[in-house]
Amino acid sequence: MPLLEIRGLEKQFGGIKALGGVDFHIDEGEIVSVIGPNGAGKTSFFNVISGMFPPDDGTIVFDGDNVAGHLPNEITKRGIARTFQNVRLFPNLTVLENVMVGQHCRTKQGIWGTIFQTKAQREEEQMIEDNAKEVLSFFGTRLAGYRHDQPAFVLSYANRRRLEIARAMATEPRLILLDEPTAGMNPKETVELTELIGKLRSDRGLTVVIIEHDMKVVKNVSDRVVVLDHGVKIAEGDYDTVSTNEDVIEAYLGRPHGEAGDDEESEYE
Amino acid sequence: MSTEVAPEPVRSRRFKFNWVDGFLWFLRVAALIAIVVGVVGSIQQFADGEGPSAAAWRDLIVSSISTGSMYGLIALGYSMVYGVLGFINFAHGEVFMSGTMVGLISATMLFENGFWDSNPWISILVVLVVAMITSTLVAVAIERVAYRPLRGAPRLIPLITSIGVSFFVQYSFAGLFGVAIRNYPPAPSQLSGNVDILGIPIAGTRLLVIGVAVVSMIGLWYFVTQTKTGSAMRAVAEDKEIAGLMGIDVDKTIVTTFAVGGAMAGVAGLLWALLFRGVDFLTGFLPGIKAFTAAVLGGIGNMPGAMLGGVLLGLFEGVGPQLVLAGLGIPAVSQLKDAVAFAALVLVLIFRPTGLLGERLGSEDRV
Amino acid sequence: MSLDPLTRRWGLIGGAIMAFTGAIGMLVSFDERILISPILSLGYLTLLLAPAIAGHMAARGKVSVLEEPEHDVAQGAQKGLVAGLIAGVFAVVFMLAVNPFDLSEFFPNINDRMFDMMTFDFGLGLGSVVLIVASALAGAAGGAIYGLDDEPREGVFRSAIWVILFSLFELVVSDVIEVDAIVDLIYARGGGLHIWSAIIIGVLAWWLGVRYKGRRAELTQMAKDSEAGSRLRWSLIGVAALLVIVLPMLVGGIVNELLINVALFILMGLGLNIVVGLAGLLDLGYVAFFAVGAYGMAVLTSPLSPAFSPELNWWVALPVVMVLAAIAGVLVGTPVIRMRGDYLAIVTLGFGEIVRILILSDWLTPFLGGAQGITRIPGIPLGATSVSGTSPELFIYMTMLLVGVAAYISYRTQESRIGRAWAAMREDEDVAEAIGISTVQAKLLAFVTGAIIASFAGALFSAKVGTVFHNSFDVLVSIIILVVVIVGGMGSIRGVALGALILIGVLGGPKSQGLLGEFAEFKLLIYGAILVYMMLQRPEGLLPSVRRSRELHQEEAAQDAWLDKKGSFIEEPEASV
Incomplete structure (x- = not known):
């Protein structure tokens, strides 16, 4: 049984169909890329899976349960974590705190433990900190040492992206959704991150869905590629099959005969 | 290596029930039941010949509409500022108050030399102009001193600032004018009688209030939709940055917005004087909050909405207690007038934050 | 000699302030408070402070980050003199302009007493000259002070x-x-x-x-060092605690009364601080929870409670009141859970007012006493005695006990799993939810904790005063608590304490008097001015929390961090942003 199985996912935003009945599945341990031109509905796809918007129709079966329409925090708790296309950290929390807060749904100390400083509370707090440091060490020296106590907004762009992945990892997911993780990175950093994505699976046992524009990255990391266009899946398969698929080429380059019509689709991402 | 998908029953829309939604639904239903029971109760009372008479109901409705149209004029200021700067200008009620307070000086002087009674229309016009100028100046001054340095500050900062401004203006007026309630001279005799409209006698002042409100509204509508300044205002409301790039002087446009909103509040100040006569430095607080409610009710940022919201709110708080609460057997309902207005505010914001005519209130707009 | 536009501007502002404070009666009223007998009253201090500040600002000129500001006494004094002169002339012109008319009908405070005060009792002719000279000298002094070196x-x-x-x-x-x-x-x-x-x-x-200059630098250095810093902090806390315990014994009833009010506002400020400062929910109806505490306690303990009067002991009633407050917190919190920012503020304001109007209404009079309120609320039984407002020396300790509890709760929650969840929610609610924080729970927890702390204050208040009336619970109270939190520094416990001490202690609370109690009519004017000033100049408050000040000064901090990094030896290949 696949880890995540999606059937007929639909979502409209004010009359514009962002997702028009997408079917999708991913097995435990797979890395799948979702590609498509701007406005194809890739980010909407993530937003609906992660619960930020409820779908209009369709099922999202994660690990045997339909999670469609659940709140984002419930979905995260079940084991789906995500990052954002436009990096959304908590800029005024420190690097370490950003990751610690990711542990929220895996920990349980409430107000009583906090007020009375119970043993369980202190142990858990220590555990949260240790886990967070461990997660940060995944990125080598990038987010190490003195960086821990810096507020997140002083980080460079690449480090912000890394920190966001770290925060997602801290939620102890089984499936992680990465939205354009290499956007804005230089070639060297991109290579480094591509390796890291592989390590997410090999070292951490995560299943990864990744939205990506950089075809080199897509080629290097993915077992399978899914192509969306206008909210519909137009192709699926390994990188070589997809990259030679005529529909895909058309979606990216436009129709050869230059028909007028929906070319000016708005950029709803 | 795509795996064979196991056939599974597809049950669409199995959305998890959330207890917050449940609570909100409970509130909705409870409010609805209370309203229905109350209205039925009131109709029952009316049929039994208890409660207010038909004439009393009619007067209540007319006075509610006239009060409501005054709220509508104040609401325009909230709505326009919210549209352009995206924050609640808490001090707008004080802009309104300043108009009535200074208008009072001119009215008293006119009254004392007899001009008020001999030339009522000109006198009212003079008071109107004085109130409008005062309110406009106060609104513009507030913008210059308190809000302009805050462009681009986090959202809640201007709101908190406006609370401070509100206090400052209130108690400046308390210091300048004293804390006692002062009365406008009685309405000129030409206005104190009733006017028959379609066979229904309506108090002259109320009719004048409604008329002035409608005329100002039409004037404003013309200004915003037909003039260049108006279209600049709309452009700035849409996107300050882009408007700036298009060669619109954003600061000037914002000042204009405050000025126009202030002028409308000044008109409302005159209407307040005609309706209630008594003014003091706290006069602005309640009408201010109610006008904000009206702006939200009609859809904040939407000008016809503000006017509609004002009239509706006037009806809610004027007629609502009699119609709904009295029917529920609650004593002395007129005391609860303000509570009804606030309840309307709370319910609108909970259940329809976009208001009646509001179009959009995207997630960014509400952060 | 050409006139520097900045000098002119500050001169005019100073003059306008002089005229304004005169016209609203502030100067005359403040004149009754003698600061230095017999030469200086608070009124004259206010009158001359305006040109002095104008002179200071004129001497400061435009502040540039790049250039080291110049400090030159003579030049500063000269600019200040001009600014003060302009201010004085402005004030005199104002007086001469209004003098011929009898304005007392409309402006009761523009009267002979104002003229006498502003002309130093010399009469309008000579007095005007004196005022101009005094103002110019004050301006020169202000400017000269700017011109001094740092140390003097x-x-x-x-x-x-x-x-x-x-x-x-x-x-x-x-x-x-x-x-x-x-x-x-x-x-x-x-x-x-x-x-x-x-x-x-x-x-x-x-x-x-x-x-002790050197000693102070040493201490600042120590505070930076983590271990010595924490020792220093604890010893400071110890000294503060000792002071707090000893002070009420030394001072008399009036000051203790005042301290109780301060402590009550610290208590409420700490509660609101959890809601606003930590969780980022701007609540303008916070007084409703205070009312729940006060009325809950009144109903449960007073023999005169109209409908239901179990006449419980204060200590027995307290948990009940806390539960009531928690329920109120959930009831207010749930409907507004999806609301953000300013809409939340207005709805909570609406809730607060609804509560007050309902208390006052005939409808609830049979239960809560309406306009008559509930009277004869007993004090807090403590051993054989009963502590109430009549024995402020004891009551202050009760209040401080609960302030301690509230401060401890705030302190502990701040750096905990819950505190981090609140901080995350305050920064970006959608993302907080997406990383697994239940914002419903986090918000309700904030509302409930805040409500319970406010109910402490309410319970103390009713036991202290012995009566509760609706008018102790109007929207003004909510706003003043908010001002206390903001002036002190959102999210900061010490800040709240400082804010309450300055505002409630000196200026006075909504219904209580501070050390400047005789100027109650200008209290809210000053509150408003302080609030606006703080928002414009120091939005993070006097003693800010680290996170808050980061939030409000992100750009500067980013620059600093960049500068730091440039100076450091750590080298990393980073993408240029």
Whole structure:
């Protein structure tokens, strides 16, 4: 049984169909890329899976349960974590705190433990900190040492992206959704991150869905590629099959005969 | 290596029930039941010949509409500022108050030399102009001193600032004018009688209030939709940055917005004087909050909405207690007038934050 | 000589302030409070402070980050003189303009007393000249102070501040000293410092400041070091605690009464701080929870509670009141859970007002007493005695006990799993939810914790006063608590305490008097001015929390961090942003 199985996912935003009945599945341990031109509905796809918007129709079966329409925090708790296309950290929390807060749904100390400083509370707090440091060490020296106590907004762009992945990892997911993780990175950093994505699976046992524009990255990391266009899946398969698929080429380059019509689709991402 | 998908029953829309939604639904239903029971109760009372008479109901409705149209004029200021700067200008009620307070000086002087009674229309016009100028100046001054340095500050900062401004203006007026309630001279005799409209006698002042409100509204509508300044205002409301790039002087446009909103509040100040006569430095607080409610009710940022919201709110708080609460057997309902207005505010914001005519209130707009 | 536009501008602003404070009656009213007998009253201090500040600002000119500001006494004094001159002329023109008319019908405070005060009792002719000269001199002094070097300037400020503090806190100081003979040495009979005692205090402040300058730098250095810093902090907390325990024994009833009010506002401020400062939910109806506490306690303990009167013991009733407050927190919190920012503020404001109107209404009078309120609320039984407002020396300790509890709760939650969840939610609610924080739970927890702390304050309040009326719970209270939190520093416990001490202690609360109690009519004017000033100049508050000040000064911090990084040896290949 696949880890995540999606059937007929639909979502409209004010009359514009962002997702028009997408079917999708991913097995435990797979890395799948979702590609498509701007406005194809890739980010909407993530937003609906992660619960930020409820779908209009369709099922999202994660690990045997339909999670469609659940709140984002419930979905995260079940084991789906995500990052954002436009990096959304908590800029005024420190690097370490950003990751610690990711542990929220895996920990349980409430107000009583906090007020009375119970043993369980202190142990858990220590555990949260240790886990967070461990997660940060995944990125080598990038987010190490003195960086821990810096507020997140002083980080460079690449480090912000890394920190966001770290925060997602801290939620102890089984499936992680990465939205354009290499956007804005230089070639060297991109290579480094591509390796890291592989390590997410090999070292951490995560299943990864990744939205990506950089075809080199897509080629290097993915077992399978899914192509969306206008909210519909137009192709699926390994990188070589997809990259030679005529529909895909058309979606990216436009129709050869230059028909007028929906070319000016708005950029709803 | 795509795996064979196991056939599974597809049950669409199995959305998890959330207890917050449940609570909100409970509130909705409870409010609805209370309203229905109350209205039925009131109709029952009316049929039994208890409660207010038909004439009393009619007067209540007319006075509610006239009060409501005054709220509508104040609401325009909230709505326009919210549209352009995206924050609640808490001090707008004080802009309104300043108009009535200074208008009072001119009215008293006119009254004392007899001009008020001999030339009522000109006198009212003079008071109107004085109130409008005062309110406009106060609104513009507030913008210059308190809000302009805050462009681009986090959202809640201007709101908190406006609370401070509100206090400052209130108690400046308390210091300048004293804390006692002062009365406008009685309405000129030409206005104190009733006017028959379609066979229904309506108090002259109320009719004048409604008329002035409608005329100002039409004037404003013309200004915003037909003039260049108006279209600049709309452009700035849409996107300050882009408007700036298009060669619109954003600061000037914002000042204009405050000025126009202030002028409308000044008109409302005159209407307040005609309706209630008594003014003091706290006069602005309640009408201010109610006008904000009206702006939200009609859809904040939407000008016809503000006017509609004002009239509706006037009806809610004027007629609502009699119609709904009295029917529920609650004593002395007129005391609860303000509570009804606030309840309307709370319910609108909970259940329809976009208001009646509001179009959009995207997630960014509400952060 | 051409006139610097900035000097002109500050001169006009200073003059406008002089005219304004005169026209609203502030100067005349403040004139009754003597600071230094017989030469300086609070009124004249206010009158001359305006040109002095104008002169100071004129001398400062445009502040540039790149250039080291110039400090030149003569130049500063000259600019200040001009600004003060303009201010004085403005004030005189104002007086001459309004003098011919009888405006007392509309402006009761533009009267002979105002003219007498502003002309130093010399009459309009000579007085105008005196005012202009005085104003110009004040401006020159303000400008000259700016021109001084750092050290003497700080000395002047320190002396001035201590002299003013000593004269404002006359009541407290004389209570503490108690021995009449010594008090008479410092203070004149009619109030205010003697000239010589003022001079001594000023010189002492200066001398002590210079003497301990090195020591202070040492302490700041120590505070930065983590271990010594924490020791230092704890010893400071110890000293503060000791002071808090001892002070009420030294001072008399009036000051204790005042301290109780301060403590009640610290309590409510701490509660609101959780809601606004930590969780980022701007609640303008916070007074509703205070009302729940007060009325809950009144109903449960008073024999005169109209409908239901179990006459419980305060200690038994307290948990019940807490539960009631928690329920109220959920009831208010749930419907607004999806609301953000300013809409939340307005809805909570609406809730607060609804509660007050309902209390007052005939509908609930059979239960809550309506306009008559509930009276004869017993005090807090403590052993054999009953502690209430009539024994403020004991009551203050009860209040402080609960303040301690609230401060402890805030302190613990801040750096915990819950505190981090609140911080995350405050920064970006959508993302907080997406990383697994239940914002519903987090918000309700904030509302409930805040509500319970407010109910502490309410329970204390009703036991202290013995009666509860609707008018103790209007929207003003909510807003003043908010001002306390904001002025002190959102998210900061020490900030809230400082804010309450300054605002409630000196200016007074919504229904209580501060040390400047006789100026109640200008209290809210000053509150408003402080709030606006703080928002414009120092939005993070006087003693900000680290996170908050980061939030409001992100850009500067980013620059600093960049500069730091440039200077450091750590080298990393980073993408240029």
